[in-house]
Each structure stands twice: as C-alpha cells, then as structure tokens.
Amino acid sequence: MTKSATSAKTASSGSTSRTRSSTRQPAAKKAAQAEAGATEKTTSATSTTSRAKSPSARATNPLNDTMSTATKVDTKLANAWKTKAGRDLSEAELLAMPDAEYMNDKQLEFFRTRLEAQKEDLLSNAGETTEHLREDTSIVPDPADRATIEEEHALELRTRDRERKLLKKIGQAIARIEAGDYGFCDETGEPIGLGRLLARPTATLSLEAQQRRELKQKMFGD
Numbered sequence: 001m002t003k004s005a006t007s008a009k010t011a012s013s014g015s016t017s018r019t020r021s022s023t024r025q026p027a028a029k030k031a032a033q034a035e036a037g038a039t040e041k042t043t044s045a046t047s048t049t050s051r052a053k054s055p056s057a058r059a060t061n062p063l064n065d066t067m068s069t070a071t072k073v074d075t076k077l078a079n080a081w082k083t084k085a086g087r088d089l090s091e092a093e094l095l096a097m098p099d100a101e102y103m104n105d106k107q108l109e110f111f112r113t114r115l116e117a118q119k120e121d122l123l124s125n126a127g128e129t130t131e132h133l134r135e136d137t138s139i140v141p142d143p144a145d146r147a148t149i150e151e152e153h154a155l156e157l158r159t160r161d162r163e164r165k166l167l168k169k170i171g172q173a174i175a176r177i178e179a180g181d182y183g184f185c186d187e188t189g190e191p192i193g194l195g196r197l198l199a200r201p202t203a204t205l206s207l208e209a210q211q212r213r214e215l216k217q218k219m220f221g222d
Contacts, residue, residue, distance in 0.1 A: 081106060087113040095194055102191055103183040112177050115201050119170045122163045169202040176204075185209050 078096045081089055086109025094110055101107070176182040183192055185206040192206050205213065 086110040091198055094198070097194075102194075107194070108177050108182060111182065111197060111201055112174060115170050115173055115177075118201070119167060122167050122170075125163065126160055166202070172204075173202045 074096075077093060078098075080093045081097055081101075084093070084106075086106035089106065089110050094107065097104075097107070173182060183197060184190065185192055186204045187209045188206060190206055192203055196203055196207055203210075
C-alpha cells in the first residue's frame, strides 16, 4: 500500500470518528436536559406540597375555623357562671361548671329559685281548682252532664292531690338546701348529679339508688 492511500484511509477514519462523536454529543446533551427538567418538576411539586401542609394553609381550612370557634364558645360558656348570679344562670351554663364546683352557692341559688317558682305555680293552680269547683256546684238536671262534671271533678282532685304531695317534697328540698344536704343521695351520700336534679329538682336519691329501690319494690312489694 502506498503512503498516499494510507493517509487517505487515516483521514477517512478520523472523519468518521468525529462524525460519530458529534452525533453522540447532541443525544447526551438532550438526555441531560430532560433529566434536569424532570428534577426541576419534582422539586416544584415537592415545594407545592410543602406549602399545602404549611400552617398558613391549615389556618384557612374551614373545619379548623369551625373547631376554633366551637372551642371559644365552650370556653366562654364555661366561664359565664363566674360573672352571673345563680338565679340568672341557664341550664347550659350550670352544666358547664367544673365538677369541683358541685353544689356551690350559685348552684344552690339556682335550684332554690327553680323550686320556689314551681311551688308558686302549684299554689296558683290549687286556687284555680277551688274556684272552678265552686262554679260547678249548681245542679245539672241532665244525668249524663252531671256524670261528666263529676268525673272531671274527680280527675281534677286526683291531680291536685298529686300536686299537694309534690308541694311537700318541694318544701323538703328547700329545707335540704338550707341545711346544706341538697344534691346528695340520702342512701349513699354520693352526688345525685346536675342532670338528674334539672329533670327532677326534688330528687333525694341518685339514679342508681333509685333503680335499686324500684327493683326491691317489684320483688318484695312495699
């Protein structure tokens, strides 16, 4: 082989090598750019997620706002009794008092006011019953009408008899308030509970003691 042929072959080989190299370089560059773009997108998505979990994002959550409002209302309700007289308390404010305040002066004042109001209503009803009976003492010629009136009178008298017994219990409850025994079970000495007293201010037994007494009465009678 001549020197000129050898030089031509070498030149051709070098040109081919540069062509391949130049072909690989753009492909590698494109791959690097694509990888950099993917990394940038991942970083951006992570940043967006981080902002969504940030305290400022949570602060705008309506559920969090509702819970915060409810907490403020509960706190306000729990402290309302401190600035009010016992007779002015609502049932919700009474129930919001801490257990350590059970049967404090304000609670006793609340129940005394309720018992006295109930007593006045019963006495007023008793007066109306007496007046009603006096008005119906005229003789009714029709036997059917007379029987109806007598039945109404009997029913009204039975109702007033139950109210008379309730009046006695109210008087006893007020006496327990004055003695400092109100709100505690006569059998166990345990607190009767505000919920039960609100439903029945004259209660002298806790719910458990009352259930035991009723069970004994069913089993052994009076």
